[in-house]
Amino acid sequence: MISYRLEAEGKMSRGSLVRMEQGALSEGDTLVRVLYSGINYKDALAGQGKAPIAKSLPLNCGIEAVGHVVESTNPALEPGQAVIAHGMGMGVARDGGLADYMRADSEWLVPLPKGLSLLEAATIGVAGYSAALAVDRLESLGVEPDNGPIAVTGATGGVGSQAVAMLARLGYEVVAVTSKTDAGELFRTLGAADVIAPPEASDRMLDKSIWAGAVDTVGGDVLAWLLRSAKAEAAIAAIGNAGGNRLPTSVIPFILRGITLTGINGNSPPALRRRIWERLGSDLRPPRISAIARVIEPEEIDETMAEMIAGRTRGRAVVAFCGG
Structure with a gap:
């Protein structure tokens, strides 16, 4: 072999x-x-x-x-x-x-x-499974398409791009957040409503509330920005640390807006793993x-x-x- x-x-x-x-x-x-x-x-x-x-x-x-x-x-x-x-x-x-x-x-x-074919399952892979797990978690926390826009950070990556496509397919207003803003046409084909660059780091505890939910693959300052700009009762699924392991935030978004920050671990137990893959073959099947x-x-x-x-x-x- x-x-x-x-x-x-x-x-x-x-x-x-x-x-x-x-x-x-x-x-x-x-x-x-x-x-x-x-x-x-x-x-x-x-x-x-x-x-x-x-x-x-x-x-x-x-x-x-x-x-x-x-x-x-x-x-x-x-x-x-x-x-x-x-x-x-x-x-x-x-x-x-x-x-x-x-x-x-x-x-x-x-x-x-x-x-799904075997090649399609391999193409989805761990990245697509993790994205589906994050989408499923946001749904379970009450994030619905009518609640407002959903941010996906690190959107050019494997997890981010598939999360954009899945959320768009489910009817969410998806905003792709990426420093590679020249990829706008790609994200529009995946169903993103808009493409924006992440903002500069800030010491503010709260910003104008924008996001009903988010899938974050970056961490660090970008995750801190999502927390302080999330709407009341929003949920954010954290799934990566490309932007750093430290989280420069405060308790204010949690206690004043009731934000939920939930972690996504791809090594989920067998029953959940099978359920998510069933969804990847049906309603969460990424297009193209x-x-x-x-x-x-x-x-x-x-x-x-x-x-x-x-x-x-x-x-x-x-x-x-x-x-x-």
Whole structure:
């Protein structure tokens, strides 16, 4: 079998395409023949030696994969069944999905929902799942289309762009917040009502109330701005920290406007994971999924990761381990 495998390089890891024995894979009750695996920024950091992502080495890279069950000790899974895998320590503490085979724990595998092909599920990937989880959470907190505009920050990223499309499809007035304002036409095709740049940092505790809700992938000063400009009883789903780990805010938005700040963790329990993927095959299915997929061969993984780190990639890179 072939895999993009991480080896120790000083305090970091470095990936390369290798051949390995299937019997050397991490333990798990189900063997999956991987057909597609999306490349995420976290994978690129590990593969290019930019961050200490992997907790044990050597290790196959990749925090997600889709494919067919080969064998399983769980009678609920049949050979040939299409499944989705992500999280579970994949590519961090156990062998991940950038390989043509992987072992997984059956309780975390999600049957491919109706309405999606395996390539579409791989294109949606962890980013789309996280976006759907955030949208589902806002709905559960009472954020409805009639409440007012919804902000999505870091909107050019994988999570942000899919959140824009999902919210627009559900009838929300979506404002894409991004420093890349030249991407306005792209966001209008995804359904955004407007595209704006994030404001400068401020020490103010409250601003004019604008947002009925938000999906924030940035954190830091941008999340602080969303909190102080949110409407009364608004809800904000925090899902990233590209803008920093610290949150320079106060209790004022919470106690004067009743704001809810809710965190989104993609390693959600199995029942929730399955429910969200069912929605991704139906009412949260992003439009034009195939248009954002860029299918590559395993031999292109290293180059693609380097381009991703340099900020030069477009669309969603999906590795085909099925020969096409």
